[in-house]
Amino acid sequence: MGALYDSKTKTMFDHGVRYFFTDEAKYRSWIYVEVILAQSQAELGYIPDKAAKEITKKAKYENLDFKQMEHIYERVGHGFVPFVKVLADTCGEAGKYIHYGVTTQNIQQTSELLIIREVDKRFMMVISEILDNLAKLAASNSNTVMPGRTHGKHAVPITFGFKVAGWIQNFLNDINRLQELESRVFNSMMGGAVGAYNSMGEYGPKINRLVAKKLDMKPMPIPLRNISAQKIEYMNALCLLATSCDRIAQEVYATSIEEYGEVSEPFFHGTIGSSTMPHKINPKLSKGIIANAQKLYSVPVSAYYSSTRPFEADSSSNMLFDGLLNESLELVTEVLLRTEELTRGLQVHKTKMDQNAHINDGLDNSEYVMMKVAQKLGKDQAHSMIYKLAMEAEQSDEGYEDVLLSNEYLRNTFSKEELECMLKPEKYTGLSSEIAIEFSKKAKIESDELKKRYKKRLEF
Incomplete structure (x- = not known):
């Protein structure tokens, strides 16, 4: 089971993320990595250059015989061999150099991480839009006085812009964390059956490094198939990213209650909140963020257990990690897209905030x-x-x-x-206004940087 969807899901622009969850994207990534492998092997003299050129020319998704692939699958009972056989047939005489010297997980894991990297780039683009939205909210509400609250009770006055600045800081931390992980997570692993380059010998490390370079990845130092800590680390980072969105959603969900009335979600005419209560306007974006985020938090737990499987590889661990990574990406997609729309259209009720700030008579x-x-x-x-x-x-x-x-x-x-x-509450907001303006500027700068850094995206 992946993300939790509702009617809002269908209305949100997904930045092309959901395509990467399809079988087509999976097969295209497998082909792409197999072609890069052949090109690298030829460049280093491990296979004939002519064969690599023929593979590059013929190894296309459109040329695959999926009916034949299904027929082979029923016979051999292996998830990847049918693809290799059909791809080899597609490439004619050069097909004998398809998948040369590597094993299933070398291609599958490298292509999986390639897909995750492309999804990650699109996540960064969504985060850049969220930061744009928050920058505007912080600046326009730098002087919007409201109650600061601790333990659910009024503390001292703040401005709404200051609250938004706190949201911005969370996302800045998330960006730093995810970027710091890139060199450990997005690795190629062309190490053969157990990661010791048994079939390719001294060519192996060179091929692995060149494949990584062509894929704009890093080579896995020891391409062991049972090293999974980096995947757990990435899922943990996604969970922390989700908490930044969850926090916003929780605040909106709570303070949009009529008794607070400080903010409300964007509302579009014709949207129905209840089949029996005509007046209902529900926090649909927030509820989806909260539900998907809280489901995500439990996903990495299973990965910890699976990461300790013995020996140099284990198919049960591979199977579980594939599912956990895919589920994590689907859940975060729903969380981020909803957060972008929520922050873009959030309605701030300044008068109500001011009234609430005065509710305790000083x-x-x-x-x-x-x-x-x-x-x-x-x-x-x-x-x-x-x-x-x-x-x-x-x-x-x-x-x-x-x-x-x-x-x-x-x-x-x-x-x-x-x-x-x-x-007077407005006389005691500390540096709320200054901090709001400062972080509004930081959010805008970081947003622009993300758009520049991640604009180059791979299309399979």
């Missing part, structure tokens, strides 16, 4: 008052004083300002106007 600014008093009495004494007054206001019908003014020390130290000013 209590949220208790720290501000305390720090003013601390300048004269010290932090501990000031905290004790303001704590007592804050609790008194919480437990009585008196307004916080009146409670403060009833205190002789405060009344003699500050004017009524000064205390009123200290209780």
